[in-house]
Amino acid sequence: MRFFNFHLMPYAHADLDEIGRLGSAWVTYPNSHYDPEKGAELYHDYLDQMEFADQLGFDGVCLNEHHQTAYGLMPIPGVIAGALARGVKRAKIAILGRALPLTNNPLNVAEEYAMLDNLTRGRLIAGFVRGIGAEYHSSGVNPAASQERFAEAHDLIVRAWTKPGPFAFAGKHYQFRYVNPWPRPYQSPHPPIWIPSQGSSSTIRWAARMRYTYCQTLSPIAAVARFFQLYRDEAEKAGYEATPDQLAWSNTIYVGETDKKALREARPHLEALVNYFLKMPMQMLLPPGYTDVASMKRVRAVKVTGKTQSIEELMAAGVVIVGGPETVRQKLAEYQDLAGFNTSLTKTQFGTLPNEMARANMTAIAEEIIPRLRDRAPQRAPKQAAE
Amino acid sequence: MAAEFSTSVVAVRDCRIRLMRGGAGDPLIYLHGASGAAWLPFLQKLASKYEVIAPEHPGFGESDTPDWLDTIHDLAYFYLDLFAALKLDRINLVGNSLGGFIATEIAVRSTQRLASLTLCDAAGLFVDGAVAEIDPFLVSDEARLRAFFYDPKRAEAMIARVLDPKHEETALKNQATVAKLVWQPRSHDPHLAKWLHRIDVPTLLVWGDHDRLFPLQHAQAFAKAIPGAKLVVIPKCGHVPQIEKPEEFVAALDDFLAARKKAA
Numbered sequence: 001m002r003f004f005n006f007h008l009m010p011y012a013h014a015d016l017d018e019i020g021r022l023g024s025a026w027v028t029y030p031n032s033h034y035d036p037e038k039g040a041e042l043y044h045d046y047l048d049q050m051e052f053a054d055q056l057g058f059d060g061v062c063l064n065e066h067h068q069t070a071y072g073l074m075p076i077p078g079v080i081a082g083a084l085a086r087g088v089k090r091a092k093i094a095i096l097g098r099a100l101p102l103t104n105n106p107l108n109v110a111e112e113y114a115m116l117d118n119l120t121r122g123r124l125i126a127g128f129v130r131g132i133g134a135e136y137h138s139s140g141v142n143p144a145a146s147q148e149r150f151a152e153a154h155d156l157i158v159r160a161w162t163k164p165g166p167f168a169f170a171g172k173h174y175q176f177r178y179v180n181p182w183p184r185p186y187q188s189p190h191p192p193i194w195i196p197s198q199g200s201s202s203t204i205r206w207a208a209r210m211r212y213t214y215c216q217t218l219s220p221i222a223a224v225a226r227f228f229q230l231y232r233d234e235a236e237k238a239g240y241e242a243t244p245d246q247l248a249w250s251n252t253i254y255v256g257e258t259d260k261k262a263l264r265e266a267r268p269h270l271e272a273l274v275n276y277f278l279k280m281p282m283q284m285l286l287p288p289g290y291t292d293v294a295s296m297k298r299v300r301a302v303k304v305t306g307k308t309q310s311i312e313e314l315m316a317a318g319v320v321i322v323g324g325p326e327t328v329r330q331k332l333a334e335y336q337d338l339a340g341f342n343t344s345l346t347k348t349q350f351g352t353l354p355n356e357m358a359r360a361n362m363t364a365i366a367e368e369i370i371p372r373l374r375d376r377a378p379q380r381a382p383k384q385a386a387e
Numbered sequence: 388m389a390a391e392f393s394t395s396v397v398a399v400r401d402c403r404i405r406l407m408r409g410g411a412g413d414p415l416i417y418l419h420g421a422s423g424a425a426w427l428p429f430l431q432k433l434a435s436k437y438e439v440i441a442p443e444h445p446g447f448g449e450s451d452t453p454d455w456l457d458t459i460h461d462l463a464y465f466y467l468d469l470f471a472a473l474k475l476d477r478i479n480l481v482g483n484s485l486g487g488f489i490a491t492e493i494a495v496r497s498t499q500r501l502a503s504l505t506l507c508d509a510a511g512l513f514v515d516g517a518v519a520e521i522d523p524f525l526v527s528d529e530a531r532l533r534a535f536f537y538d539p540k541r542a543e544a545m546i547a548r549v550l551d552p553k554h555e556e557t558a559l560k561n562q563a564t565v566a567k568l569v570w571q572p573r574s575h576d577p578h579l580a581k582w583l584h585r586i587d588v589p590t591l592l593v594w595g596d597h598d599r600l601f602p603l604q605h606a607q608a609f610a611k612a613i614p615g616a617k618l619v620v621i622p623k624c625g626h627v628p629q630i631e632k633p634e635e636f637v638a639a640l641d642d643f644l645a646a647r648k649k650a651a
Contacts, residue, residue: 027525136570137525144567145457283525287570288562296559 001373005053006062006345011070012352013038016276024280025070026134045355051087056366060092068138071277078112085119096196097127101149102139110160117186126191133285144289161190208234215248221318225339244342252320252347255364259323267311273351325368340378392426404450405443410434415479417441418486421565429633446564463492470500481505495582505591510574517604537597537625583612590616591643595624
């Protein structure tokens with residue numbers, strides 16, 4: 001199994017009571033609550049954590065893009081990736097990902113990723129996402145055009161990387177007389193493309209057909225297993241067998257000395273993540289047109305956004321793994337067999353977790369978990385496991 | 388109720404839409420707002436004097452969602468095609484909110500088939516300092532509908548009709564189309580104001596004095612830009628006068644259309 005250190009870079013000093021009162025840390029949580037002194041300190045702590053991950057032997061570090069929120073301070077993830085390109089000497093740098101429909105010039109993404117790929121001499125992983133619903137409120141981009149813009153921007157970027165320029169491009173949403181970006185990517189034909197999603201079946205099918213690595217975000221492990229099975233089935237239909245390397249599970253892991261200590265230490269910070277930083281009303285999560293009516297109905301029926309979840313519930317559902325080293329190893333191996341993935345995208349810092357605790361967690365994962373599971377592959381036939 | 392209006396399906400090129408019709412007299416076309424099409428009491432009242440034609444816009448309810456539907460302009464051209472296909476002339480065109488936006492986009496393109504234009508709490512313009520008090524896309528469905536009314540207690544019937552769980556799919560389909568049309572730029576067309584002077588038919592603006600989405604300054608901006616436009620403000624009324632104050636709304640429209648006919 002490969003291990004990536006996934007950072008959201010939350011504004012850990014957020015006023016949780018105020019977020020609770022407003023109903024969300026996104027879009028309308030006033031930026032007057034951001035203190036630049038504290039924020040700058042956090043940026044440097046978090047950058048140091050990413051370099052530490054590299055030193056500890058994580059296979060990669062992951063960044064992502066979110067806007068107008070205390071949930072994550074990376075509206076322009078390329079800035080963070082640029083700051084890490086020379087300090088992270090060995091590990092891959094994965095941006096999971098740039099939200100393509102939100103940009104009015106997808107060539108900027110082609111350029112940014114190509115620059116980072118050169119700076120890291122080919123250690124960039126290029127993630128593409130649509131952005132979550134809240135982003136359509138904060139960017140103003142029409143959610144009803146999201147899927148079209150994603151598809152068109154993706155096609156344009158890949159063509160810009162692979163077809164010698166200059167050439168012209170005339171799409172419905174983007175038009176260019178000259179497509180000829182400098183620099184070209186370092187990797188040939190282009191950096192690996194990873195597709196994170198909340199589990200949209202159309203996205204999973206498309207990623208499988210394109211042979212892109214699929215990353216499942218924050219979900220109960222039983223759902224993760226179903227989504228990964230859909231990917232493998234779709235790969236089979238496309239005439240190839242998907243490998244576990246094409247499947248990445250995005251999780252949160254906290255390793256303490258004992259199960260009991262781990263639970264006690266992680267609780268407030270993990271519960272802050274799910275019950276405050278992640279919380280948003282349905283209208284914010286699912287703006288009209290963001291997805292088709294059938295999916296919309298399904299998500300609304302589950303009412304996912306309203307529930308308060310305890311750490312015990314998150315652990316029982318297999319959304320997170322918290323415990324002493326042996327428990328964490330067992331759970332991770334069990335989940336690997338159940339869902340058939342070979343990449344763990346692990347949040348080692350989460351919510352309000354302070355710097356020292358995050359670093360201790362990273363160290364424990366690097367010493368107690370990674371060496372024992374690095375050479376491990378899914379044990380049972382995943383198809384059987386998912387049934 | 389069934390005898391009060393008839394429903395048919397009409398096709399213009401490849402797009403089929405639902406059309407409700409009732410009454411007899413000069414043709415009056417009513418373009419509905421974001422909450423969808425329904426044969427409401429004010430239409431029935433109007434049907435006693437006019438031939439009322441109430442289409443359900445493409446992308447709404449039982450009407451098709453054609454591939455070509457991307458912007459408010461697409462709907463304006465669609466309706467010009469529809470008027471021609473139905474051979475309708477001397478139309479009294481009436482629209483509320485989103486429907487008023489569409490009606491304005493139609494009128495700046497061509498008034499050839501119009502006798503008059505009535506905009507009721509219409510979207511379409513950006514007015515500095517008169518931004519909506521609520522974001523209809525960010526509040527709950529119920530809060531959105533309540534905000535339409537001066538007296539939120541009067542919202543019950545509309546809430547029951549629009550948010551009936553049996554019609555959830557229709558509501559979601561309608562909302563997706565609304566997003567397509569007005570999410571960005573939010574509820575306005577930055578190029579519309581430039582061409583309002585082209586509207587050369589008698590124009591009535593009917594506005595609730597407490598519209599929390601498109602406050603009265605929007606009516607004043609339309610009034611200033613459309614030559615000869617007349618403004619009637621309905622007191623203690625929100626965004627949907629035709630529903631909240633149907634008698635006053637119908638009276639204002641009647642007076643306007645009668646005076647116009649007399650003058651003609």
